[in-house]
Amino acid sequence: METLAEAAAENGTDARSATYRAHPLVRIEPAASDLWLISRDDRLNGHKVPASAAGLLVAAFAPGTIYSLSEPIMAAIGSVRRAELIAEWLVAHEYLVRDDDAEAIKTRRWLESWAENGWRAASRYHARTYGYPFEFYEADGNSAEDVRRMVAYNAQQPDVDRARPRLHDQEKVYALPDPAPELFPATASAATNLAVAAQPLDYDRLASLLSLLTRPIRQARMPFAESANLLRKTSPSGGSRHPTEFSVVTHAVDGIDDGVYQVATVDGALDRMDHLDASSRDLADLSGIADDNRPYALIFFNSYFARNRYRYREPRTFRTVHMDVGHLMGTAEYLSRANGWAVRHAQHLDGKKVADALGTDHRVEATIAATLVHAADQPAESRD
Known part of the structure; x- marks a missing residue:
């Protein structure tokens, strides 16, 4: 032939x-x-x-x-x-x-760049959702089309998911205070300009930070039958979906046992996750940023996708969860600086390994990032 x-x-x-x-x-x-x-x-x-x-x-x-x-x-x-x-x-x-197509060459280069950072799957998703067509809503987000869609969604399934269920049979529970202005320990100017003397990292101060970071400060009634109230928090979230849940690892923090905790954002509590096979040390190692030489709290930001997808049915829901986490990381850093604490962030986590350690399915609830807070000059006391 x-x-x-x-x-x-x-x-x-x-x-x-x-x-x-x-x-x-x-x-x-x-x-x-x-x-x-x-x-x-x-x-x-x-x-x-x-x-x-x-x-x-x-x-x-x-x-x-x-x-x-x-x-x-x-x-x-x-x-x-x-x-x-x-x-x-x-x-x-x-x-x-x-082979000399300029657009294809440019695309190949950024795909290779993302792959070098371990973001191969993310790069494909970015390409698939970039420029995805949306219904054009009015600037205030309250267009008739928006209302029509939400009414239709509620007719199919009531909008009631606002927080992860509490753990059952937990051995240890620590209360979180209600959010209040007096929990913020410094002036905004001092926190912004890093002009705050370092405070000891203890549970009372950590609880204040977690309350302001994770808990609702007020609620907004939904105009749909059977829907739960929307939650308003200190960090913005598209459509007030607040898809982020929080896990906290504590080490040598006075007033709380070392361990892995789940934040009950609505009820205001830290539930110790005693059922996990992984230890707090395992999770600290997965973050790559923990240091046992000083007390610390390691906050994992876990995105629960279904809560966001209720409103944002389009594929971009997986993009908006990262925006939420970015806002929360900034808030966590701001609150930490108000105590004079040092902050480190981790954004290159192995999501599946962290999810396995936390006992979750990474396809349902994935850890996007982590923030470590510690008092730089405070040594860790032995708890042996």
């Missing part, structure tokens, strides 16, 4: 010398018997294609000419022209792109 290049020469045409390769955002998945689904992460729709087209696209992960890329499938389909048409169709739908 002659090659495509030979066929082109016999027909008196020029063999196209330009090199092509699969677009860097191409995705290939099995769809049904003898069919494959090909798509691009930056587009909404894909195509079901025969194995010959999928095979050609796989070959194109290494660059080549239209002819060299098509040649491997010729034996399977027995037609030079058909192989050429498949390649041309892939080019027309931009699954195959020129």
Whole structure:
């Protein structure tokens, strides 16, 4: 069987010398018997294609000419022209792109950059959701379309999820105070300008920080039947969804046992998670930022996706949870500085390992980041 290049020469045409390769955002998945689904992460729709087209696209992960890329499938389909048409169709739908295509080169570079930081899966999600079309709501977020959608959502399922359920049979519970201005230990100016003398890290001060960080300061009634009140907190959250839950690891903090705790944000309590197989030391090691030489509190920010998706059904819900965590990390740092404490953040966690240690499913509730607070000059006392 002659090659495509030979066929082109016999027909008196020029063999196209330009090199092509699969677009860097191409995705290939099995769809049904003898069919494959090909798509691009930056587009909404894909195509079901025969194995010959999928095979050609796989070959194109290494660059080549239209002819060299098509040649491997010729034996399977027995037609030079058909192989050429498949390649041309892939080019027309931009699954195959020129190797010197500026947009594809730029995309490949940022994908490689994200992969170097361990964000390969995140980069694909970013591409899939970037520019996703939304209904245009009015600036105040109260358009008729917004109300119509929320009424429809409530008709399907009441909006009642506001906090993670309390742990049962916990051995140790520590109360958190109600949020109040007097819990903030310094002036805003002093906290902002780092002009606060370091205070000892003890439970009373830690409880004040956690109260202001995690607990609702007021509630707003929803105009929908059977819906729970919206919670307002010190950190903003889109639609007042507040999808972030909190786990806290304590070490050598006066007034509270060392351990791993779940914050009951509505009831105002720290429930010790005695049922975990992982220890507080295990979780501290997973953060990569803890130091046993001084007392510390390590706060994990865990995003509960379903709470956010109730309102934001679009794929961008997984983008907005990161905005919430960013606000909370900033608030945690601000409250810590008001006590004169040192702060470190961890944003490159192994989400699955942390979720396993906390006894959660990372596909349902994932740890996005962690913040460590400690008094820099306060040594840890032995508790042996």
